[in-house]
Amino acid sequence: SQQGEEDPQALSIQEGENATMNCSYKTSINNLQWYRQNSGRGLVHLILIRSNEREKHSGRLRVTLDTSKKSSSLLITASRAADTASYFCATDGGNQFYFGTGTSLTVIP
Amino acid sequence: DAGVIQSPRHEVTEMGQEVTLRCKPISGHDYLFWYRQTMMRGLELLIYFNNNVPIDDSGMPEDRFSAKMPNASFSTLKIQPSEPRDSAVYFCASRDQGAYTEAFFGQGTRLTVV
Numbered sequence: 001s002q003q004g005e006e007d008p009q010a011l012s013i014q015e016g017e018n019a020t021m022n023c024s025y026k027t028s029i030n031n032l033q034w035y036r037q038n039s040g041r042g043l044v045h046l047i048l049i050r051s052n053e054r055e056k057h058s059g060r061l062r063v064t065l066d067t068s069k070k071s072s073s074l075l076i077t078a079s080r081a082a083d084t085a086s087y088f089c090a091t092d093g094g095n096q097f098y099f100g101t102g103t104s105l106t107v108i109p
Numbered sequence: 110d111a112g113v114i115q116s117p118r119h120e121v122t123e124m125g126q127e128v129t130l131r132c133k134p135i136s137g138h139d140y141l142f143w144y145r146q147t148m149m150r151g152l153e154l155l156i157y158f159n160n161n162v163p164i165d166d167s168g169m170p171e172d173r174f175s176a177k178m179p180n181a182s183f184s185t186l187k188i189q190p191s192e193p194r195d196s197a198v199y200f201c202a203s204r205d206q207g208a209y210t211e212a213f214f215g216q217g218t219r220l221t222v223v
Contacts, residue, residue, distance in 0.1 A: 031208070042200055090212070
């Protein structure tokens with residue numbers, strides 16, 4: 001399988017805390033993307049990091065990429081109850097996306 | 110643009126029946142993807158098209174599954190005959206040409222085969 005794997009599978013934190021999710025993948029990539037999925041909805045793109053980048057920021061999101069270890073992490077700072085969702089990494093080898101198994105994040109108000 | 114549009118949103122059918130899922134990608138997007146999501150297997154890529162041509166269908170689970178894209182604005186995923194294990198949420202997504210583009214997902218079709 002070319003799917004990535006996220007860990008942890010589930011994460012529960014208090015509002016205001018930071019949430020960190022990790023993604024490991026198997027193949028060489030052009031870029032890696034993170035998506036969010038609210039219950040019963042489609043996936044929504046959050047952030048893209050290119051294979052030659054090591055870190056990228058967007059608002060409260062911070063993504064790192066280590067191509068030598070084939071891993072990435074997503075940090076959400078100052079979490080809010082509205083951040084409750086599942087988060088997926090997606091590896092982009094040029095045409096198609098392969099998604100990881102997802103991390104279910106619950107932010108407790 | 111209204112985004113990627115899938116229909117129906119929910120489908121309940123009896124085992125053995127034919128099921129057709131529909132997708133309208135974002136206008137101008139060159140790639141269209143069909144995914145299946147289940148608790149056990151996560152998000153699986155079933156097939157994808159580039160400029161209406163199927164490129165990789167290695168994820169299609171069985172011959173009971175088929176997908177078409179007759180034009181740039183419409184695609185179907187058909188299951189015939191359907192089985193209870195096909196129950197899942199099926200997503201369609203599209204993306205523009207280019208090395209660093211994102212995928213836009215539809216709301217999904219929740220299929221239940223009883």
